[in-house]
Amino acid sequence: MAAADVTTTKTTEQTLPKVPLLTAHSVEQEVTGWRSWVLTTDHKKIGIMYIVAALVFFVLGGVEALLIRLQLGTPDNTLLDPQTYNAMFTMHGTTMVFLFVIPIMAGFGNYFAPLQIGARDMAFPKLNGLSFWFYMAGGVVFYSSLFFGAPEAAWTTYAPLSDDAYTPGFGTDAWIFLVHLTGISSLVGAVNFVVTIANMRAPGMGWGRMPIFVWTILIYSVMLIIALPVIAVGATLLLTDRHFGTNFYDVTGGGDPLLWQHLFWFFGHPEVYIMIIPGFGIISEVLPVFSRKPIFGYKAVAAATASIAFLGTLVWAHHMFTTPSPTAVLVFFMIGSFLIGVPTGVKIFNWIFTLYQGAIEFKTPLLFAVGFLSMFLIGGISGIVLATFPIDWQLHDSYFVVAHFHYVLVGGAMFSIASGIYYWYPKMTGRMMSETLGKWSFWFMFVGFNITFLIQHSLGLDGMPRRIYEYGDIGNWGTWNLISTIGSFVLGIGLLLSFINGYRSLKNGAIAGPDPWRGNTLEWFIPSPPPVNNFDVVPTVRSVEPLKDIRQEVASRSGAAEAAPEPAAH
Amino acid sequence: MPAQSSVGRLRQGLIPLAAAATATLLFAEPAAADWISPERGGSPNADAIHSLYMILLVVGLIVFFAVEGLLLYTLWKFKASRGHEAKQIHGNTKLEIGWTGGAAVLVVILAIVSFAKLGEIRNPPNSDPAGFRVAAIAEDPGTNQKLPPNKQGLHIKVTGYQYGWRYTYDDGNPATQDPYTYRDLYAPTQTTVLLSITSSDVIHSWWIPELGGKFDAVDGFNNWTWFKIPADKAGVSFRGQCAELCGRNHANMTASVKALTPSEFDAWLTAKRTELDQSAKDAAAQRAVVEAGKELK
Known part of the structure; x- marks a missing residue:
């Protein structure tokens, strides 16, 4: 491929030359x-690498999840010893958050944000590559801990349990390095997204189009930039506590164990929205396409997303309702969390x-999008229940919470990811995935997911705490x-x-x-898969749905009888 | 406008749906109380949390059935195989303001209900006259301590450690050693018991579901809660376990609260103190033997 400066002089159809003007400074093999x-x-190759790598980590995290479920299948099970069990849920949580959901959203963003705004690449292509390789480094360092002693202080890594006095060994350090490496990756990537989206939109694509x-990728990026430095600070303090004799989190040395929880959740709660907001974006693309209607209330959906992000940075201490904190603090964070229900409700209705x-x-992408809607709603309702702090006193750290956030992150984020994969696979590979297999997959996932997690609400209500490797034969727990x-x-x-569908469809x-x-x-304007330079001609954008406009114009010029309704004008 | 009227019809349809959902729930509740709501019965604060939860659950289920119903109806009614054109609607400001306002009102109502219930959950009542004798409890400034109106209660200090619980029963006399137990907490019925919860190592969380919510045990902090077991629960043992990951044996850091009648508790406490005094005497006697340079028998 020639490394070339591609220059199109004018973009309106009347004045456009038959062949775009190209100036090649040099030609490389x-x-x-x-x-x-x-x-x-190339943002598309980097995007695919993100998605494939994230799916590999997803399989690892999934195997860990199944081991957890096997261990808990019967009372007093001895399949896993406590150390292994703690390592499994620590790695499961960390993998799914840092190595699956966040990076796969970065993958979708990498591949499709430039295409959707009509750009030929990201603003900083080399930084983009750097961002991916930092992510890989984080994943490799973290998983290498399996050979040296895996982390076992949960993905929240609460101090003082995570201090060297209680959890010596390499595992927690691997976790800290993972936070730093994937953090740099996400920060670099986020800056790249913001610059790309701010500066490289097609002619005519104002913010309102x-x-x-x-x-959602823009908001995801801004939230990463706000939240990640805080966890980086927190993790660095933990590192110095562990190895250099400081006492930031050690109360006997004048530190404060609750400091870790504040720093962690100041990142950790926005993190939840960082994981789900690009999913909102995928759903907002899929629903209009498969219902043949524009998105209902474009401005409301965009504004609701932004306000969820804003409020999402102000509610972190609702993870700390059971800590020794003043009632005024609990009230503030309860009200803040309630408020998020409003823009979330707006989005669901829209x-x-x-x-x-x-x-x-x-089609399969729509099924997953509707599955997302129906289950994210359940996660939202149980979220309001948990935000009520006196109720949280009963339900905090119980299986009710486990059920709640899996409804948000599996029923929500993972179903939106599945929707996005089925929707965009044809663009990335040039081939369709099987609809039959896709629908079977959807129904197995939908039913299996609800069997797995609906009952966990009851377990929590019945007093089963999370993160226990075994339980006695109490009531209905077994x-x-x-x-x-x-x-x-x-x-x-x-x-x-x-996975079989995705693999087989590559060839068949x-x-x-x-x-x-x-x-x-x-x-959808360009070939599947798109050429390296994406767009030979960048179309002028006149609405939120530029391709619908183009289709209608083509139809009207070729005099097609079944011309679609009025163009979507904004 | 056709869009409006159709939406209006939909709105009418939702009301009976919501009513049906509520009715189903209300009648199903007593039979299914075990798996649909938090534990209760051991203390008024657990009961109050339960009733607050039930209010939210009813509201939540109405929202759930209304929204899922609307979604299913939409999917069924507007599937493409019916062979109609999609209506090119970009939004409806009135409708959107409507559901934004609706959600906001709902949230405000839930907040008000929660505040109305908060006192019952947070503030301990006085002990019954028939309860165990109670002493004035010292104020613990800078903490979340709440005292009964008469500022009296039985103070028990709960200390979490890897992997167990130690309970120190404040006998009101600074000169004597307070009795203590491990794992099993003995408590009198009809008596307001105030717990100050702390830890001597990592963070633990005290949780006996039937006696109310959980409170973290953090080294360097006193986290206060309370319970008051009704008279008819004497003889009952309430189970619970640590709810905050505290290390490899977190799963086995269990606790129980054994309810005794006030007189039984009095007898138990006296026996416990005698036992402790006796062992202190024995230890002193042995120490004397060792210090005298003789072999222990």
């Missing part, structure tokens, strides 16, 4: 094979009304845990079907063509 991946600065997915009066096509374990394997089968899938779903956004 095209790099092929594995080096074309390792050395790439930016696809919702791009809005999504449903996007479907309302549409012509809904039940039966309910067994149900949950069976559900987790049904969920696993559903996921396996999608139907040829997708540039726009298999009749999409609304610019990524």
Whole structure:
């Protein structure tokens, strides 16, 4: 491939030359094979590497989850010893948060944010590569701890349990390095997204015509920039406490164990929204396309996302309702958390009304998007229950909480990721995934997920705390845990079907063509998979749905009888 | 406008749906209380948390059935296979302001209900006259301590450690050693028991579900809570366990609270003190033997 400056002089169709004007300063041999991946600065290849690497870590995290569920399948089980069990849930949580959800959203953002805004790459392609390799380094360092002693202080790594006095060894240090390495990766990536989105939008694409997915990637990036430095500070203080004799978190040396919790959750709660907000973006792309309707209340959806992000940075201490804190603090964080319910409710209604009066096509991406809607709602309602601090006193750190955040992060984030993969796979590979297998996968996942996690609400209400490696034969705990374990394997089968689908469709899938779903956004304007330079011609954008406009213009010029309704004007 | 009228019809349909959901829930509740709500029965604060939870659950289920119902109806009614055109609607400001306002009102109501219930959960009542004799409890400034109106109660200090609980029973006499136990906490019924919870190492969390919420045990802090066991629960043992990951044996850091009648508790406490005094005497006697340079028998 020639490294070339591509210059199009004018973009309106009347004045455009037949061939774009190209000036090549030099011509280099095209790099092929594995080096074309390792050395790439192409946002699409980096995006695919993010997605594939994140899925590999997802499988590792999933295996850890199944081991956890196997251990809890029966009372007094001895499959895993306590040390291994603690390592498994620590690695499961850390993997899913730092190595799966955040990076896979970065992968989608990398691949599709530039395409949706009509850019030819990210603003800083080399930084983009750096960002990916820092992420890989974080993952490798973290998983290397399996050979040296895995971390076992949970993904929250609360001090003083995580201090060297109580958890010596390499594991917690590996966790700290993971936080730093993936943190640098995400910070660099976030700055890159903000600059790209602010400066490289297609002509005519004002802020009010930016696809919702791009809005969510922008907000995701801003939140990363706000939250990550705080956990970096917290983790560095933990490192010096562990190795250099400081006492930031050690009360006997004048420190404060609650300081860790504040620093951690100041990052940790925005982190939840960092994980789910790009998912909101995917849903906001998929629902309009498969209901053949514009998004209902574009401005409200974008504004609600921004206000969720803003409020999300102000509610961290609702994770600390049981700590010795003044009632005024608890009240403040309860009210703040309640307020998030308002923009979240707005979004849910706007999504449903996007479907309302549409012509809904039940393709796999839509099924996952609707699955997301129905289950995220449950996570939202249980979230309000938990935000009520006197109730949280009963439910905090119980399986009710485990159920709640899995409804948000699996029913929510993971289902939106599945929706995004089924939606964008044709663009990334040029081939369609199997609809039949996709629908089987959806139903297995949907049913399996609900079997696994609905019953966990009851376990928590019945007094089962989280993070226990065994339990006695108390009340219904045995039966309910067994149900949950069976559900987790049904969920696993559903996921396996999608992995098989993705693998088989690489060779056997139907040829997708540039726009298999009749999409609304610019990524569907170009071939699948897109060429290295993305756009030979960047179209002028006149609405939130530029491709719908283009399709209608083509239809009207070629005099097609079934011209679609009025163009979406904004 | 057709969009409006259809939305209006939908709104009418939702009211009976919500009513049906509430009815189902209310009638199902007594039978299913075990798996649908938090534990209660051992103390008024646990009961108050339970009733607050039930209010939120009812509201939550109404919202759940209304929204899921609307979603399912939409999916069924507007599937493309019915062969209609999608309406190109970009939004509806009135409707959007409506559900923003609706959500806000709901949140305000929930906040008000929570505040109304808070006193019952947070503030301990006085002990019953028939309860165990109680002493004035010293104020612990700078903490979340709440005292009964008469400032009296039985103070028990709870200390978490890897992996167990130690309870120190304040006998009101600074000159004598307070009795203590491990794992099993003995408590009189009809008596307001105030717990000051702390830790001697990592963070633990005290949780006996039937006696109310959990409170973290953090080294360097006193975290206060209370319970008051009703008379008919004498003889009952309430189980619980540490709720904050505290290391490898976190799962086995169990606790129980054994309810005794006030007179039984009095007898138990006296026996405990005698036992402690006796062992202190024995220890002193042995120390004397060792210090005299003789072999212990």
